[in-house]
Amino acid sequence: MSASTLPVPAAGAPVRRTAAHWGPWLAFGLITAFLLCFLVLPVGTVIYTAFVTDTGALTVGHFTNFFNQGVFRESFFNSLQVALASTFFASVIAVPLAYLTVRFEFRGALAIQTLGVLPLIMPPFVGAVALQLIFGKNGSVNLLLDDWLGFTIPIMDGLVGVTFVESIHYFPFILLNLVAAMRNIDGAMEESALNLGARGWRLFRRVIFPLAMPGYLAGAALVFVKVFDDLGTPLVMGITNMLAPQAYLRITTAGVDDPLGYVISVIMIAFSILALWLAARVMKGRDYATLQKGGGALQKRRLSTWESLLAYGWIVLVLLIVLAPHIGILLMSFAQVWSFSVLPDAYTLAHYATIFSDAKGMIGNTLLYCVLAAGLDVVIGTAIAYLILRTRLPARQWLDWLASAALAIPGLVLAIGYLRLFKGVTLPFTDTLVVQTWVLIMLAYAVRRLPYALRSCMAALQQVHVSLEEAAQSLGASRLSTIRRVMVPLMAGGILAGFVTSFITAAVELSATLVLVSAESQAPMSLGIYLYMQSIAGRGPGAALAVLAVLVVALGTYFSHRFVERSRTTVASTAKA
């Protein structure tokens, strides 16, 4: 590894005169205040319950009670097993897609990368409904198999089913980060390896993949943590013996104030932080920075006829499976009745008419909340990445831990925390309550999706060699203009990956939305889909709205990819000139 880069160990990064500089301290203070107000305090007011008795005295008794429960141990191992298996299968799907489309001459690479992000756009419960119709016990595939071959594949049953749905829902996390990381690899590394005789699998295993490791680990850790505390999928599939459903069931049973639910939340938070810490441990003491970015220097290789046949075959197969929920939803949105049959009985456009007359405001709401939330996320994410990797402020690592802890906070807990913490607080100069505005919804999105943006920004900055900034500074650029003119452009791919991930996952957020929306006029699309899908006659309109949501977000993703491609070309040509 270190042989392929300049021998600058990360730990021994050049000493900086940060103490005298107020900038980083200000950023540090602002971020800490934000995280305190909108993450630590609200969550604290809720999970405090796990540590006190009914008289308010502190106790760890609830934890001992909990660990004595057999159901817990079983749930814990089930969650762990599903999370590990999903991370594995997500990698199997994502790594070839990323490698083939970034490093080879490939027709439709951009389209494939955009399509590959689509699964994230679908709220998990909608995806599960659609997958039941296609791969379920009596879904299209099994009905056909049963007719033709006399057997069925129970892929939607039990833990296998959860793993299946999670893998195809969350693999884009790996894809997005890996694509960004591979684009950033110095083409010279690959050329040198080729010159030295490394080919095919060996080239990938010994050179490309290790160099893209920060991106891969960022994505894989996200998949692991996300699956570990995902609630929607197991619930929709009727699996209760996992941690998140156990916590949810205990917190939300009406009128039962059961501290065990909060105990599970605390344990999930601790475990997610542990997983992220492990991923960081693996990276520690290694240097992945290369001097030259991919961009213009990137030489794409060609595949032989046979290789491209194989590659296209694999990609088509993978895309067919991962896009099955979308195909299902598309059919549902045009279907009159679809029940126990391979395809719907009859088709209609009525559901779209319903949507266009009923749900116009929702599209605007989704865009407004999610763009603001994702924007906030990348700004904070870049700042945290900078503070951690480029300054020596004490306790800077805590920002990372804090922000990442948001991953493990169930939306329900965060939302209830907001309602409690901001109870009675009014907007300045008005008598409107803060909890009845959409600001909290947007902030909840920003806080919950911050870890995604943060991981991408960190990975991006890890790949920028520090000497590039030193060069800028020695040429007289101030710290701020170095950040603005050198670092941010070099990190653009990673920042964009972070923005896109935050944006599209915020667009499907439901659990916090359910609690925080205080008027129908504030409802974003995810809530609209959910409400429609909760009624018998609402399936069609719900599916139509989901199709619309996918379209809106997919277009957004596609254009931001285009934007980066274009700015990359500009940068490259300026560099040459």
Added chain:
Amino acid sequence: MQRKILAALLATGVFAAAPTVHAGTVTVITSFPKELTTAYKKAFEAANPGITIEILNKNTTASVAYIRELPEGQRPDVMWASAPDAFEVLASYKLLQSAPEVINKNAPAKIGSYPLNDPKGMYYGQALAGYGIEWNTRYLKANKLAAPKEWTDLVKPEYFGHIAISSPSRSGTTQLTVETILQGEGWDKGWSLLLQMMGNAAAVTDRSFAVPDGVNNGQYGIGIVIDFLALAGKYSGYPVDFTYPTMTAVVPANIALVAGAKNADEAKKFMAYTMSVPGQQLLFDPKIARLPILPYSELKPPAGYPVPQDIAKRAKVQFNTELSGERYPVVISLFDQMITFRLKELQAATKAIQEATAALKAKPNTRGNELLAQARSLAYTPLVGAENVKNKEFLELFRKSRRDVAVAKELTGMEQLWSDKARANYDRARQLATEARGLAK
């Protein structure tokens, strides 16, 4: 730079975010489907110009949390949902206020033996619901199954793996169904019936809506559901049908005025409207398909529409609300520990027992029959006896706050005991049944 833009955006956003609530707005928090709420909103606004209905759709649990966390004067005005337990919770936190003037005098005081309105006067019945069995006709045809008519039909081996139910701890309506069976058959016999039915279950779902949804799309063949969800599916063209078993109960869905409501007067108008003749007539819409509280002499029901009074009359069970409330926590906890969390083991035991029964029927064997009887008794006996559940001290334990560590320890210890015992019993039952089957040669 970016930060500045963001700050500016945020600042404008904050002011634009303030919702415009004018004087005549009634906020209704409800878990009911969009079709129903939209129909009522449109009809009421047309009849009462100047009053706007703002619907706030949340599931029942989230609704309760939402109302609890808001200060007086900022809460929604009306709570409208099925599950009576949610209203009980709200009443116990003093979050409801009585509004007896909204009651329609022409509605009966009782439906069957169930009081239509809360005896304490905090919430009122607005529509009726019965529980029963829904099935997908294509699914049953493809699997060559007959449509079930009674709960006892569901224990037959041919229905193995075809049934879905939601957990009573999650769904107030399922809790009522389970309680109806327990009251109709008696505690021990009722649990035995339930355990055998659930041995045939394909899934115990979290949301009550997942059951009719799964039956509609053919994922499950048979579902244990509340009537209107099944009927709405049927009238919307899905290949499904529904029946009320004789052992059913008809109970009201409720509406209540929230304490500290912003617009109490207009809110009362809306509540009275939902119980008036035009408000009740709306329930017959095929997409809504609910049973009205008013007698059919005052309304114009579509031909062939179920008559709640007839179903209540036919129903064998005299539903005892007090008994149901008393043992509610025991029933839901026992159901979860014996069935929801141990479904896999229960299914395996049931499969083995059904195979052994068939084998021994073909080739009888005395020893085999003995083993099989043991297996059945192990698998289908509740872990809490009929005597225990009458014990006041035992019931009291479940009422205590779980935030007290000692209480929580006792309760989780008991749940753990049930869970382990259930698993051991199911495993043993499966072994015995397999052995019995081996003897049938």
